[in-house]
Amino acid sequence: MAIRNFLNINRKKTKGAIVNRDKENSFPADLMTKCPECKKIHLTKELENNLKVCPNCDHHMKMTSAERIACFLDEDTFESLDDHLQTVNPLKFPSYVEKIEVDQIKTGLNEAVLTGIGSLKGEQVVVAVMDSFFRMGSMGSVVGEKITRAIEKATEYQVPFIIFTASGGARMQEGVLSLMQMAKTSVALKRHSEHGQLFISIMTHPTTGGVSASFASLGDLNIAEPKSLIGFAGRRVIEQTVREKLPDDFQTAEFLLEHGQLDAIFHRKEMREKIATIVKLHGKGGVKNV
Amino acid sequence: MSKSMTFEEPIVKLREKIAELKEIANNADVNMSDEIETLENRLRQLEEKIYSNMEPWDRVQVARHPERPTSLDYIQELFTDFIELHGDRYYGDDHAIIGGIAFFDDKPITVIGHQRGKTTKENIRRNFGMPHPEGYRKALRLMKQAEKFGRPILCFIDTKGAYPGKAAEERGQSEAIANNLFEMAGLKVPVISIVIGEGGSGGALGLGVSNRIYMLENSTYSVISPEGAASILWKDATLAKQAAEAMKITSYDLKSMGIIDGIIPEIAGGAHKDIKAQALSIKKCITESFESLTSLTEQELIDDRYNKYRAIGEFLELEV
Numbered sequence: 001m002a003i004r005n006f007l008n009i010n011r012k013k014t015k016g017a018i019v020n021r022d023k024e025n026s027f028p029a030d031l032m033t034k035c036p037e038c039k040k041i042h043l044t045k046e047l048e049n050n051l052k053v054c055p056n057c058d059h060h061m062k063m064t065s066a067e068r069i070a071c072f073l074d075e076d077t078f079e080s081l082d083d084h085l086q087t088v089n090p091l092k093f094p095s096y097v098e099k100i101e102v103d104q105i106k107t108g109l110n111e112a113v114l115t116g117i118g119s120l121k122g123e124q125v126v127v128a129v130m131d132s133f134f135r136m137g138s139m140g141s142v143v144g145e146k147i148t149r150a151i152e153k154a155t156e157y158q159v160p161f162i163i164f165t166a167s168g169g170a171r172m173q174e175g176v177l178s179l180m181q182m183a184k185t186s187v188a189l190k191r192h193s194e195h196g197q198l199f200i201s202i203m204t205h206p207t208t209g210g211v212s213a214s215f216a217s218l219g220d221l222n223i224a225e226p227k228s229l230i231g232f233a234g235r236r237v238i239e240q241t242v243r244e245k246l247p248d249d250f251q252t253a254e255f256l257l258e259h260g261q262l263d264a265i266f267h268r269k270e271m272r273e274k275i276a277t278i279v280k281l282h283g284k285g286g287v288k289n290v
Numbered sequence: 291m292s293k294s295m296t297f298e299e300p301i302v303k304l305r306e307k308i309a310e311l312k313e314i315a316n317n318a319d320v321n322m323s324d325e326i327e328t329l330e331n332r333l334r335q336l337e338e339k340i341y342s343n344m345e346p347w348d349r350v351q352v353a354r355h356p357e358r359p360t361s362l363d364y365i366q367e368l369f370t371d372f373i374e375l376h377g378d379r380y381y382g383d384d385h386a387i388i389g390g391i392a393f394f395d396d397k398p399i400t401v402i403g404h405q406r407g408k409t410t411k412e413n414i415r416r417n418f419g420m421p422h423p424e425g426y427r428k429a430l431r432l433m434k435q436a437e438k439f440g441r442p443i444l445c446f447i448d449t450k451g452a453y454p455g456k457a458a459e460e461r462g463q464s465e466a467i468a469n470n471l472f473e474m475a476g477l478k479v480p481v482i483s484i485v486i487g488e489g490g491s492g493g494a495l496g497l498g499v500s501n502r503i504y505m506l507e508n509s510t511y512s513v514i515s516p517e518g519a520a521s522i523l524w525k526d527a528t529l530a531k532q533a534a535e536a537m538k539i540t541s542y543d544l545k546s547m548g549i550i551d552g553i554i555p556e557i558a559g560g561a562h563k564d565i566k567a568q569a570l571s572i573k574k575c576i577t578e579s580f581e582s583l584t585s586l587t588e589q590e591l592i593d594d595r596y597n598k599y600r601a602i603g604e605f606l607e608l609e610v
Contacts, residue, residue: 086606090547091538141603148600170491170513172522175537179491179513180549180602183499186471187599194476210513213452213492217468232463232492233454241454251459261462 035059051268060225060268062205064107065114065131068164072272073127078118082149083110085142093173103134111142112167115150117157121276126154128163132206137167139211140174144181147215151188160198160279161189165216169209182214189218198282200275203230203253203262221263221278224253225271230261295355297348298559301340304333341558344508346540347531350516352508352560353487359565360419361388361403361446364486367569368576369394369401375435377428381461384425386417386449387497389432391441395577400436402429402497403446406487420453423466426496430470437479442580445483445497450515452493467496474499475595478588482579484554484572485509485541486561501594502579503549505541506568507556511549512539549602551579 033044037059047054051071052061063071069078087110089096104110112134117126128150130137147163154161170178189199201219203212205228213232216222224230231251239246249255256262266274294302308329315322344352352358365372369392376383389402404421407413429445436443452463474481481500489498489511505511514522516530519537523529538544541553554575561568586594 084608084610086608088604088606090604091536093536141605145603145605172514172519172537174513174604176511176513176539176544176549177547177603179495179511180599182468182492182495183471183475183599184602186468187475187499187596190472190475191596193472210492212464213467213496214471215468217462217465218472230464231459232452232467233459237454238456238459242456244456246456250456259460259462261465 033061036061053268058226060205060227062132062166064133065109065129065164068129069114069116069118069127071268072164072275073118073120073125074122078116078127080114080116081153082115082146085110085145087111087140087142089173090141090177091173091175096173099135107131107134109134111146112137112139113143113146115146117153120162120272120279123160123276123279124157125160125162125279126150126157128161130164130166130211132166132168135171137165137211138169138171138178139167139181140171140178141181143171144178144184147181147185148188151185151192154197155188155192155195158195158197160200160282161192162200162202162275162279163215164202164204165207165211166204167207167209167211167216169211179210182210185215186218189215193220198279200278202266202271202275204228206230208232208234208251217261219263222261223275224256224262224265225268226253226265228253230256295348295351297344297351298340301333301336301559304329304336308333337558345531346510346534346543347516349508349540350510350530350534352556353510355560355562356408357562358487359561359568360408361401361405361448361486363565364446364569364572365390365392365401365403367566368573369399372401375432378424378431380427381424384417384422384428385415386419386421386453387425387429389429391436394444398439398441399444400432400441401444401446402432403486404449404494404497406448417453419449420451421449421493421496422453422455422458423461423463426452426466426470429497430473433474433477433481437477440479442480442482442583443477443500444576445481445500447483447485447489447494447497447511448487448509449490449493450488451490452496467492470496471499475599476592477595478591480580480583480586480591481595482576482583484575485511485550490515499595499599501583501591501598502551504552504554504575504579505544505550506554506561506572507541508560509541510534510539511541511544512537547604 032041033047034041035054038057040056087100113128113130115128128147151161199219200221201216203216203224207216207230253265372392374390388405404419405416406419407416482502483498483500485505487509491513516534517527519533520529521527544550557564557568
């Protein structure tokens with residue numbers, strides 16, 4: 001299904017991502033959006049045209065998975081995969097399924113990742129975009145399964161796999177099943193890699209915990225958006241453990257780059273161009289087997 | 291008696307009473323053998339009742355018991371000629387993970403494990419069994435070495451989790467764990483992992499991508515500690531007991547979810563009551579497990595591991 005149709009069918013009128021729900025704000029919520037960083041207020045429309053990057057302070061605001069697809073892939077080339085997978089409640093956590101349903105309505109997604117096939121400047125790629133508006137992008141069985149199936153699809157088609165990560169980590173409500181999704185996605189990536197295929201991990205704000213400690217860190221190239229929070233343990237946990245104040249830039253993309261954990265940081269406005277170039281540089285190219 | 295666990299206090303009290311009675315009998319030279327026998331019978335019944343009805347939180351206490359056997363304890367019991375190998379070749383030697391080569395029934399093996407301390411001093415040296423990235427990188431180096439020489443690999447899992455510290459983040463804790471998951475997936479030799487104490491989240495999984503996973507009966511394996519889960523769920527870490535139940539972290543839970551291949555029965559009251567006997571049942575499990583894997587080719591071993599993890603997860607496929 002093309003992304004635009006997909007959006008029209010699935011997404012409710014409210015653009016959950018950018019609606020400012022702060023009741024204390026005096027401006028119309030849909031029309032205007034306040035930058036969470038510099039607090040400057042912008043016309044929502046203008047902000048969207050600017051890929052949700054604050055024109056004042058260059059802060060990269062969170063994107064929905066659909067917005068990401070729309071600004072990353074060639075127009076109308078995206079076909080989503082595995083929208084039919086449905087989260088269950090294996091540990092019988094009270095109101096877990098209800099919370100999932102609320103976020104399904106809010107985001108139009110079945111779970112916290114949108115996966116599919118599309119083309120990037122004419123090159124066929126499989127993409128997965130995690131959506132932090134759905135249960136903080138946390139990974140349970142369905143997220144792990146969708147990502148694994150996407151990787152397997154990329155292996156089958158012999159094409160690059162590209163993921164945009166945004167996640168608080170493993171989803172607590174599915175317990176150790178969530179933890180094991182780290183292993184599941186990693187074994188699938190190993191097989192994709194053994195087939196000589198390219199995997200690009202693009203970490204966006206925030207990428208932490210079990211997601212950071214599995215596929216997010218396993219790219220042939222590990223890329224990040226500016227200022228994204230990326231790390232294994234939470235800042236508060238670390239501060240309590242080491243009993244010292246951490247530097248302001250701790251666990252930012254820039255901090256990781258400085259410590260040798262990233263290949264590069266790309267500005268959102270150059271992301272499509274740069275990633276397309278990287279794919280071309282790995283050049284087996286072209287549409288195969290579709 | 292400070293090291294007894296709350297759930298076994300009735301047993302401890304009864305034992306003390308029996309000992310007292312025996313002493314009185316000895317000193318006063320009176321025959322109390324009938325009374326002692328009655329009490330000893332009652333003790334056996336009580337032990338039977340308590341140890342066969344352990345709650346998840348009781349098992350957490352056993353898994354965390356300061357005297358619970360560690361990787362090195364089992365290595366001493368199970369292998370001969372163990373030679374510890376140190377360092378990740380990049381940064382340092384992490385004492386929270388140990389590894390080396392040894393003979394298991396006269397066959398070479400690589401063994402790796404998280405290592406806790408039993409005393410405060412040793413725990414500080416071992417960082418309470420919570421590894422830094424160099425620990426995971428050392429483990430991977432030893433696994434690759436095992437692969438080169440065709441040795442099977444045994445991993446003991448026993449950690450609260452990978453260390454949440456500043457230096458660990460700077461040196462890439464996430465990458466170190468992730469890379470182990472990735473590389474373990476492709477190992478051309480049999481890999482077995484056994485959870486012997488606490489299996490704490492990603493820090494445990496970093497030694498855990500294997501062909502077979504077993505758990506000692508009273509060990510735990512979880513995405514987050516019961517205390518962590520309680521503070522997130524109910525904003526109250528003291529509700530850890532309830533969280534231990536809700537999070538489904540016992541060996542029986544993991545077996546029923548199809549994540550682990552088997553439960554290794556424990557000595558009544560916990561492995562620390564008889565390390566030698568416990569090691570024997572672990573040995574039996576390892577022997578049988580490696581035997582079941584010897585006929586597999588290199589590719590079959592990799593596929594076996596793939597299929598194992600590929601199948602984990604619970605969800606519905608709705609009709610499209």
